[in-house]
Amino acid sequence: EVQLVESGGTLVQPGGSLRLSCAASGFTFTTYWMTWVRQVPGKGLEWVANIKQDGSEKFYVDSVKGRFTISRDNVKDSLYLQMNSLRVDDTAVYYCAGSSNPGYHLYMDVWGKGTTVTVS
Amino acid sequence: EIVLTQSPATLSVSPGERATLSCRASQSVSTNLAWYQQKPGQAPRLLIYGASTRATGTPARFSGSGSGTEFILTINSLQSEDFAVYYCQHYKNWPPITFGQGTRLETK
Numbered sequence: 379e380v381q382l383v384e385s386g387g388t389l390v391q392p393g394g395s396l397r398l399s400c401a402a403s404g405f406t407f408t409t410y411w412m413t414w415v416r417q418v419p420g421k422g423l424e425w426v427a428n429i430k431q432d433g434s435e436k437f438y439v440d441s442v443k444g445r446f447t448i449s450r451d452n453v454k455d456s457l458y459l460q461m462n463s464l465r466v467d468d469t470a471v472y473y474c475a476g477s478s479n480p481g482y483h484l485y486m487d488v489w490g491k492g493t494t495v496t497v498s
Numbered sequence: 499e500i501v502l503t504q505s506p507a508t509l510s511v512s513p514g515e516r517a518t519l520s521c522r523a524s525q526s527v528s529t530n531l532a533w534y535q536q537k538p539g540q541a542p543r544l545l546i547y548g549a550s551t552r553a554t555g556t557p558a559r560f561s562g563s564g565s566g567t568e569f570i571l572t573i574n575s576l577q578s579e580d581f582a583v584y585y586c587q588h589y590k591n592w593p594p595i596t597f598g599q600g601t602r603l604e605t606k
Binding site: 413422424425484485487492 | 543544548585598
């Protein structure tokens with residue numbers, strides 16, 4: 379079964395740090411672009427960051443540049459999001475998502491159930 | 499940044515009827531557009547990519563059309579499980595990748 383399972387979300391104070399993890403199983407992780415998408419409860423979806431299959435390219439939404447770092451471990455089939463200098467407006471459910479398309483056509487066909495980050 | 503505008507914000511349709519959801523891009527995205535369905539308390543699920551290609555497991559009653567800046571998601575013969583929020587997302591000339599604000603499909 380194709381599966382992504384996020385963990386690490388919790389309550390943290392403004393200015394604090396947090397590391398989210400996403401464990402992949404049931405598919406060839408090394409062939410997938412991986413993405414973090416967040417959603418404020420009751421609001422829409424916001425792309426946060428993504429990372430190429432081999433980790434050689436990383437991209438971020440402007441609001442997290444310099445504060446968040448995306449990374450992956452292709453031996454452990456895991457994706458990470460290091461979140462520093464957290465702000466109240468980073469509060470959201472964070473989803474891990476994967477794209478099986480090998481190129482730059484980034485639609486997300488695998489999703490985790492999300493982990494909740496509350497900054498307060 | 500490419501802005502996606504979805505309309506209407508809320509659509510009320512009776513089961514068995516057809517729903518038509520719109521997504522407009524601020525500049526051409528060719529056919530680099532996807533549609534997702536999200537039910538309460540669940541993660542989004544990919545329905546359509548390439549503007550018109552159904553993802554694995556997407557029922558045939560869902561169809562996508564359009565190119566450039568105007569896109570439509572049509573759901574024929576609405577089933578009870580189709581009432582949800584739908585998002586469009588582009589993947590042309592990114593970053594950033596952006597989503598529309600969503601259309602809530604509710605039972606009339």
